[in-house]
Amino acid sequence: MTAVVEKRPPGERPTTKAKASSIGRPHAAWALPGVLFFTFFAVVPMALAVYLSFTSWDGLGDPRPVGLDNWQKLLDDPRMTQSLWLTVVLTVASWAFQTVVALLLGVWAAGRQRNRAILSAIFFVPFLLSSTAIAILFYALLDPNFGIIQKDTLGSQSGAFLAIVFVGGWQFIPFHTLIYQGGARQIPEVLYQAAAIDGAGPYRQFFSITLPQLRHTITTSTVLMVVGSLTYFETVLILTKGGPGTDTAILPYLMYEAGFKTYDFGYASAIASFLVIAATGLSLVLVRLTGFGSMRSTREGM
Amino acid sequence: MSHDTLPRPTKTRQPTSLPTPAGRRRRHWTKRANPVAGLGSFLWLIIVIVPIYAMLSASLTSADKALTGNPLKPPTDPTLDNYNTVLTSGFGHLLSNTAIVAVSVVGIVLVLSIPLAYVAVRTRDRWSNAAFRLFLLGVAIPAQAVVVPLYLLIAKLNLYDTLLAVILPTAAFAMPVSVLVLVGTLRDVSEDLYEAMALDGASPLRVLFQLTIPLAKGGISTVVIYAALQAWNGFLFPLIFTQSDEPRVLTLGLFNYVSQFGVNIPALLASVVLSGIPIFAVYLVARRALVGGLMGVGGK
Numbered sequence: 001m002t003a004v005v006e007k008r009p010p011g012e013r014p015t016t017k018a019k020a021s022s023i024g025r026p027h028a029a030w031a032l033p034g035v036l037f038f039t040f041f042a043v044v045p046m047a048l049a050v051y052l053s054f055t056s057w058d059g060l061g062d063p064r065p066v067g068l069d070n071w072q073k074l075l076d077d078p079r080m081t082q083s084l085w086l087t088v089v090l091t092v093a094s095w096a097f098q099t100v101v102a103l104l105l106g107v108w109a110a111g112r113q114r115n116r117a118i119l120s121a122i123f124f125v126p127f128l129l130s131s132t133a134i135a136i137l138f139y140a141l142l143d144p145n146f147g148i149i150q151k152d153t154l155g156s157q158s159g160a161f162l163a164i165v166f167v168g169g170w171q172f173i174p175f176h177t178l179i180y181q182g183g184a185r186q187i188p189e190v191l192y193q194a195a196a197i198d199g200a201g202p203y204r205q206f207f208s209i210t211l212p213q214l215r216h217t218i219t220t221s222t223v224l225m226v227v228g229s230l231t232y233f234e235t236v237l238i239l240t241k242g243g244p245g246t247d248t249a250i251l252p253y254l255m256y257e258a259g260f261k262t263y264d265f266g267y268a269s270a271i272a273s274f275l276v277i278a279a280t281g282l283s284l285v286l287v288r289l290t291g292f293g294s295m296r297s298t299r300e301g302m
Numbered sequence: 303m304s305h306d307t308l309p310r311p312t313k314t315r316q317p318t319s320l321p322t323p324a325g326r327r328r329r330h331w332t333k334r335a336n337p338v339a340g341l342g343s344f345l346w347l348i349i350v351i352v353p354i355y356a357m358l359s360a361s362l363t364s365a366d367k368a369l370t371g372n373p374l375k376p377p378t379d380p381t382l383d384n385y386n387t388v389l390t391s392g393f394g395h396l397l398s399n400t401a402i403v404a405v406s407v408v409g410i411v412l413v414l415s416i417p418l419a420y421v422a423v424r425t426r427d428r429w430s431n432a433a434f435r436l437f438l439l440g441v442a443i444p445a446q447a448v449v450v451p452l453y454l455l456i457a458k459l460n461l462y463d464t465l466l467a468v469i470l471p472t473a474a475f476a477m478p479v480s481v482l483v484l485v486g487t488l489r490d491v492s493e494d495l496y497e498a499m500a501l502d503g504a505s506p507l508r509v510l511f512q513l514t515i516p517l518a519k520g521g522i523s524t525v526v527i528y529a530a531l532q533a534w535n536g537f538l539f540p541l542i543f544t545q546s547d548e549p550r551v552l553t554l555g556l557f558n559y560v561s562q563f564g565v566n567i568p569a570l571l572a573s574v575v576l577s578g579i580p581i582f583a584v585y586l587v588a589r590r591a592l593v594g595g596l597m598g599v600g601g602k
Contacts, residue, residue, distance in 0.1 A: 025424045025506060026509075027421075027506070028421055028425050028430040030421045030506075031418045031433040033417070034414035034415060034418040034477065034481075035436060038414075038436070038437070038478075040455075041452065041455075041471050041473075041475075042443050043440075044451075044455075045451035045452045046447065048451035049447060049450060049451045051451075052450060104339065105342070105343060105346060107339075109343075122347065122350060123347070125354065125582075126354075128582055129578050129581075130537070130553050131537060131553075132557055133574045133578060136556055136557075136570060136573075136574050137571065137574050139560070140567045141356055141357075146360075148356060148374060170350070173346075174350075202336060227441070227444060230444045230447075231444075231446070233538065238557065238560065255450075259449075259453075260542060265453075268450050269450050269451070272448070275447045276443070276444070276447045279447070
């Protein structure tokens with residue numbers, strides 16, 4: 001680029017190095033509207049959530065500083081402990097269920113036969129319904145009088161928990177299958193040919209080639225699942241309302257109740273701040289453990 | 303995105319230096335039938351189809367018969383009454399509100415994200431890098447966590463209980479992924495093309511409209527669909543930032559039907575079917591763009 005620019009007739013354009021490399025390049029300020037918009041509606045609220053967690057606010061009037069009261073309450077609240085544990089177990093169970101099914105389906109669907117293409121298209125349909133619609137669908141299908149299973153599934157603790165894991169999987173496995181399908185298609189064929197020559201069967205090939213080659217895909221999918229498990233809020237709100245009792249009240253649901261049911265916005269903000277800290281911490285741990293950070297460079301040309 | 307158009311290594315015949323056993327097909331995945339995998343995918347097909355079938359079948363059953371029968375049995379005398387009930391209870395209003403939200407969100411996301419991605423790819427100075435990193439981290443911000451302070455902001459802006467209260471935050475939260483997808487696409491545009499246009503004296507704005515946008519069509523259509531889906535499916539923001547009937551969107555309307563129709567489960571399911579039809583129509587038309595774009599997310 002610089003070499004080309006130096007061939008220009010002198011005087012036509014300033015030929016200092018800095019200018020030369022910036023010809024035809026947009027100014028960084030072009031990013032400003034987007035950055036400001038996102039900052040105002042996402043980053044500022046995050047900081048504000050932390051601030052509000054040190055206040056008492058009922059939604060009317062102005063927030064009143066109360067120091068560490070909300071955080072103290074958070075530590076003492078037995079529902080918080082239960083909810084945290086529940087959120088962790090739900091996330092892990094959903095991750096295990098969705099990863100196993102999506103990985104197998106995705107690798108299978110990476111084939112190019114016609115029936116696979118059609119099946120993959122059908123598999124994708126649940127993802128087109130909104131979380132709300134899906135929650136209502138299963139709310140109806142699990143109804144003890146009307147539903148497929150003539151039992152009060154949602155009335156028992158394990159039933160309600162498993163229902164949420166299953167409904168979450170039903171909705172999101174199509175999406176993750178697609179991710180794995182994309183990942184599996186990028187594995188170089190040569191690896192399989194070499195393995196076949198060495199006498200490796202399909203299962204050996206799966207564990208020795210497919211799985212290791214998909215490690216970045218597994219990471220991406222896992223991060224999306226972990227962040228996405230927080231959106232189970234709709235499913236919980238509609239399917240179980242946190243019940244039976246408080247047995248499915250995950251953290252976002254607890255926050256919703258504290259804020260918009262009992263109007264204790266300070267406490268809700270403390271839960272929200274905790275949620276952000278936990279989510280960020282978890283992402284960082286995942287990045288460390290799995291080398292997601294190094295993916296940034298291989299994302300070139302994604 | 304580009305993956306479907308890239309030449310696949312599988313399609314290039316291997317030179318004789320790598321002999322393959324006679325009769326072996328080149329693609330490992332079609333090499334031989336894998337009965338276990340086939341059975342597994344068939345099982346999943348049932349898991350996907352049964353609830354959808356039960357929903358369609360129940361939505362065609364009259365309300366009084368619904369409680370006596372099993373939803374898996376096909377309806378004996380199908381009726382469209384339930385659809386009629388839903389359509390006459392303000393469904394059109396919900397639909398048009400949702401369409402307004404979706405179009406606005408897509409518009410805002412495109413207008414803000416395209417210049418951002420363009421700068422992130424073309425101008426690699428400190429500031430544009432910082433902007434890009436903000437959105438990289440932004441992917442991890444859960445909407446749940448900021449909904450209380452956003453409620454405060456929306457109230458202070460006098461936007462509570464308006465469609466704008468839904469549109470603005472939804473657009474903001476659709477931005478991180480959109481920026482990442484666009485940056486990914488724009489990186490595929492050859493540097494030579496940019497240099498050629500720059501030598502011709504084209505301004506960055508002209509380059510954006512005549513080169514970048516036309517070449518990034520794949521990524522842009524992914525973003526359009528992604529943002530539209532976010533808007534179409536959004537629940538939390540409408541739930542908390544609106545209250546009256548006027549700005550009510552589809553998801554919230556569905557949520558209200560749960561109490562409104564009570565035991566009339568067939569009508570409830572008819573409303574779910576109706577809510578899915580528009581997006582399903584889009585899927586039929588734009589399947590390739592949607593699936594291709596999302597497939598690239600986990601690659602490499």
